[in-house]
Amino acid sequence: EAGVTQSPTHLIKTRGQQVTLRCSPISGHTSVYWYQQALGLGLQFLLWYDEGEERNRGNFPPRFSGRQFPNYSSELNVNALELEDSALYLCASSLGGTDTQYFGPGTRLTVL
Amino acid sequence: DQQVKQNSPSLSVQEGRISILNCDYTNSMFDYFLWYKKYPAEGPTFLISISSIKDKNEDGRFTVFLNKSAKHLSLHIVPSQPGDSAVYFCAASRAGTASKLTFGTGTRLQVML
Numbered sequence: 001e002a003g004v005t006q007s008p009t010h011l012i013k014t015r016g017q018q019v020t021l022r023c024s025p026i027s028g029h030t031s032v033y034w035y036q037q038a039l040g041l042g043l044q045f046l047l048w049y050d051e052g053e054e055r056n057r058g059n060f061p062p063r064f065s066g067r068q069f070p071n072y073s074s075e076l077n078v079n080a081l082e083l084e085d086s087a088l089y090l091c092a093s094s095l096g097g098t099d100t101q102y103f104g105p106g107t108r109l110t111v112l
Numbered sequence: 113d114q115q116v117k118q119n120s121p122s123l124s125v126q127e128g129r130i131s132i133l134n135c136d137y138t139n140s141m142f143d144y145f146l147w148y149k150k151y152p153a154e155g156p157t158f159l160i161s162i163s164s165i166k167d168k169n170e171d172g173r174f175t176v177f178l179n180k181s182a183k184h185l186s187l188h189i190v191p192s193q194p195g196d197s198a199v200y201f202c203a204a205s206r207a208g209t210a211s212k213l214t215f216g217t218g219t220r221l222q223v224m225l
């Protein structure tokens with residue numbers, strides 16, 4: 001069974017640009033989560049989507065947004081990129097909002 | 113405000129010995145705890161979890177202990193193997209809301225031959 005997949009693997013952007021990251025959950029999982037891991041920090045919760053709806057949001061500015069599609073895949077959009085947005089962005093999925101989360105390999109975003 | 117803390121950034125252990133990774137939390141509302149292992153260039157892999165109604169959960173070489181009064185949990189790996197070398201994160205969530213996991217900053221375990 002395929003795990004959580006994310007694309008792209010790496011991305012380099014410049015300050016002020018916009019970026020879209022993509023995630024496909026494990027088959028049958030309806031919940032998708034996004035986390036940011038900046039250098040030297042733990043994983044910080046960004047967003048939780050379930051059944052196409054945003055269910056919870058971490059302490060991040062509105063320029064971080066996303067959506068979940070009918071096939072449960074998800075996109076994370078970051079507008080007006082700042083240098084401190086450079087991080088590993090991890091997507092996870094679960095059967096529902098109360099189950100163990102399984103992570104993808106992440107997208108490494110570098111903002112210059 | 114770091115609600116989940118892993119105070120040891122790194123740990124070195126001889127192969128075959130016990131590895132003990134520690135985690136402290138400050139939010140008394142947390143009642144579900146997980147450990148994840150992360151290799152470089154990969155996402156975290158779920159290892160083991162424990163609910164606050166238990167004080168111990170075992171899965172093969174991995175055992176997690178929870179001390180609610182001390183707001184402390186630990187992961188024991190016995191015996192340690194070189195393939196266990198990775199960064200270990202503990203995470204916590206509130207009752208029925210595993211949707212928002214709060215992670216520690218991780219402990220890098222190196223198992224030496």
